[in-house]
Amino acid sequence: MKRLLAILLSLVMSFILAESQVYAIPENQNLEKQEYLVQFDVSSYKGLSEDAINTEFKNVLNSINIEEVDILKAYHLLPVYCVRLSEEQAQVLKELSIVKAVEPNYKVKASEPITQMIESEEVKPLQDTIPWGIERVQATDAHYYGYYGSGIKVAVLDTGIDGGHYDLYVRGGYSVFNDSPYYDGYGHGTHVAGIVAALENSYGVLGVAPDVSLYSVKVLGNDGYGSISGIVEGIEWAVNNNMNVINMSLGSSSYSSIFEDYCNYAYNSGLLIVAAAGNSGNSYGTGDSVEYPARYSSVMAVAATDYYDKRASFSSTGSDVEIAAPGVDIYSTYPDNNYAYMSGTSMACPHVAGAAALVWSANPNLTNIQVRQKLVNSAKYLGNRYHYGAGLVQAYNAIYY
Structure with a gap:
């Protein structure tokens, strides 16, 4: 009997010791x-x-x-x-x-622009040029009736925004790096910002929602790359600073439950999140290639269309595509008071963010969910939902839908 008790005691002690070593990592x-x-x-x-x-x-x-x-x-x-x-x-x-x-x-990168052309100092426009995409999403129709996005805060989570550009008014910002959110060494964030909010100032270009409160949240470095840790830090900043719309023209092929939880948190806190679907599509329009965070249900995934309202060959496809917007040869602001043409779902995304700002400004009592529904329900049908989602975003129609 004593021998049996000794054996049992030995087993119990072994179990306790094993449990106490659960956290142990060899120090040597x-x-x-x-x-x-x-x-x-x-x-x-x-x-x-x-x-x-x-x-x-x-x-x-x-x-x-x-x-x-x-x-x-x-x-x-x-x-x-x-x-x-x-x-x-x-x-x-x-x-x-x-x-x-x-x-x-995981690493995250700017949804890389497909083409780019910088204009020289000598050929900058001396009056507001209206890029074709601005008219195509009915932004100018909304402007005609007095809707410019006033009172809506849009956070551009990107490579920063050139705060000295005379065609942009950046109200504030934050950087996850050791530099300024108003410095954009890559150009991507400044181009995206101009699509959302280039000023109506008789110079340069015109944005979708020129009167929005624009904020630069620098989560991508001057090489166009960042990480999930930096982006969720940027989302925290956007939530804590009462943003209405988050634009993320960036993506990754790697799923992160933590990134998804942060997008869900922001969305459940009342923010509308818009992201580029990605530039991983093919000319046949086959496959499921939508990137994260656009793939998350709390985020609007934006595909890119060309001047003829056809899917851009690079635009990612799949069941998560929610809406489409112009994304080919888009003319917008660029660092050092320059302008550029770029193509990509990165350029399509801010058309939708700007349209959301116009709708919300016109209907300030709406929730983020209602703004999203208006944009989707009023979109112009273009065809295959895997390519275009609900169709081409239509800001003016969405205001009165």
Whole structure:
């Protein structure tokens, strides 16, 4: 009997020791680390303050030998951390019930423009040029009846916006990098911003919604690349600063549940999110190639059309395409008081963001869901929904739909 009790006691102790080593990582290993996003499940911490919860989560991270220097960023709207982890540490975290998700900090890039032409100083337009896409989405019709987007805040999450461009009025912004949100070393964000909001100032070009409050949220670097961690930081800024519309002319082929949760959070907080469907389509229009975040249900995925209202051959296709807009040879602002032609779903996306601003300005009591429904229900039917979604966005029709 004593022998049996001794065996049972030995087994119990072995089990306890095994459980106590769940978080253990050998300290003598020289393990290569990479950036991850870690999302915790807060369901067990109801009633605790944010500081108390953060302390609990940091205790978990410290228990597997994660040093303070490796905790790169703590987010606030959701219990997410950007952390440097070894593969072994990441695996241990994935196995904990308190952890909802552990994901690599995926790279994201600007939806690369297909063509580009910069105009020289000598040939800049001396009066407002109305790019063909602005008329095609009925923005000029809305302008005629006095709707210019006043009172609506649009955050452009991109490579920054040239704050000194005389055809743009940037009200504010934020950068996830160590530089200014008003510096755009890549040109992409400034071009996108002009499509949304180039001023009606008898010079340069005209945007879809020239009276919107335009904000530059720099989440992509001067090479056009960024990461999920930077974009969710930008979304946090947009939510905390009461934006109405988020424009994301960027994408990735990698799914992230954390990125999706952030888009859902912003959407459920009342923001309308518009994103480029991607430039991964083919000339046959086959396949499902819509990128993230456009692929998420809380985000409007925008495809690109040409001057003849046909799908641009590069425009991504699939069941997640929600709406279409001009995206070929689009003339808009560019850094250093220049202008450029670019093509891509990056250019289609801000046409829809601007149209949303016009609709919301005309109907300020609408919710983001209602604005989205108006845009979709009033779109001009173009054909295959996998190519065009509901069809070509029509701002004026949406205002009165």
